[in-house]
Amino acid sequence: xxxxxxxxxxxxxxxxxxxVAAARDVFAANGVEGPVSAVARRAGVGQASLYRHFPTRxxxxxxxxxxxxxxxxxxxxxxxxxxRDVTDLVTHQIEGTAAIITYAATDDGPEMRAxxxxxxxxxxxxxxxxxxxxxxxxxxTAEDMLLAIGMLAALVARVPADQRHxxxxxxxxxxxxxxxxx
Numbered sequence: 001x002x003x004x005x006x007x008x009x010x011x012x013x014x015x016x017x018x019x020v021a022a023a024r025d026v027f028a029a030n031g032v033e034g035p036v037s038a039v040a041r042r043a044g045v046g047q048a049s050l051y052r053h054f055p056t057r058x059x060x061x062x063x064x065x066x067x068x069x070x071x072x073x074x075x076x077x078x079x080x081x082x083x084r085d086v087t088d089l090v091t092h093q094i095e096g097t098a099a100i101i102t103y104a105a106t107d108d109g110p111e112m113r114a115x116x117x118x119x120x121x122x123x124x125x126x127x128x129x130x131x132x133x134x135x136x137x138x139x140x141t142a143e144d145m146l147l148a149i150g151m152l153a154a155l156v157a158r159v160p161a162d163q164r165h166x167x168x169x170x171x172x173x174x175x176x177x178x179x180x181x182x
Contacts, residue, residue, distance in 0.1 A: 016053045018043035020063050028096050028161075032061055062111060068093045069115060073122040083126040083135065083145075087172065090149055094156050095164045120146055140179050148175045 022042035026034040036057060040050040054060040071093075076086050120142040127145055130136040152171050159167045 012053075015043065015045050015049050016063075018045065019050055019053055019060070020067055023060050024064050024067075024097060027061070027064065032057070036060065062115070064097060065115060068097060069118055069122070072119065076122040076126055081126070083123070083130040086123055086126050087145075087149075091152070091165075091168050091172065094149070094153050095161075095168060116146060119149075134181055135176075136179050137181050144179060148179065151175070 019039060022039045026039045026042060030038070036050060037047060039060065040047050043050070050060075054063060072086060072089055075081055075089050123145055124142040127136065127140060127142045131138055131140060152168055152175075155171055156164050156168060
């Protein structure tokens, strides 16, 4: 029987990335209460490695959320993208990580507030452009868009995975008619 070679600290970043990717998959399949042992197994690391990187389930959930938010920030910073491009990415993330978003939405702590502020900053410029080009009503704010995203996450959490995309697209259509110009 072959044994794995312990690469020590040099594998830390790779192990962390594997754990976050595995958590995304396990939580998507089993909800946020999915077994963390399955996360470690799927990532190909031991439980000790998992707990070194993420001492609590909450820290693992926030790592997935943080990675999603980093992707949103990167896309939103691209001057060639629109609010629709950003909401398409958010939609994709919501469909895959509804349990994580719902879990995070019930948290009123400082970590969640910091993530919300990051998200608002990330999309603010795209919201401004969408108001300027007439896609959104003049008074629509980034906070309004965050509320819409939260509403979608709550909806998706209750919809079977095979129906999520269609329901999210329907909901975005409805929300955008409400947020659009009168």
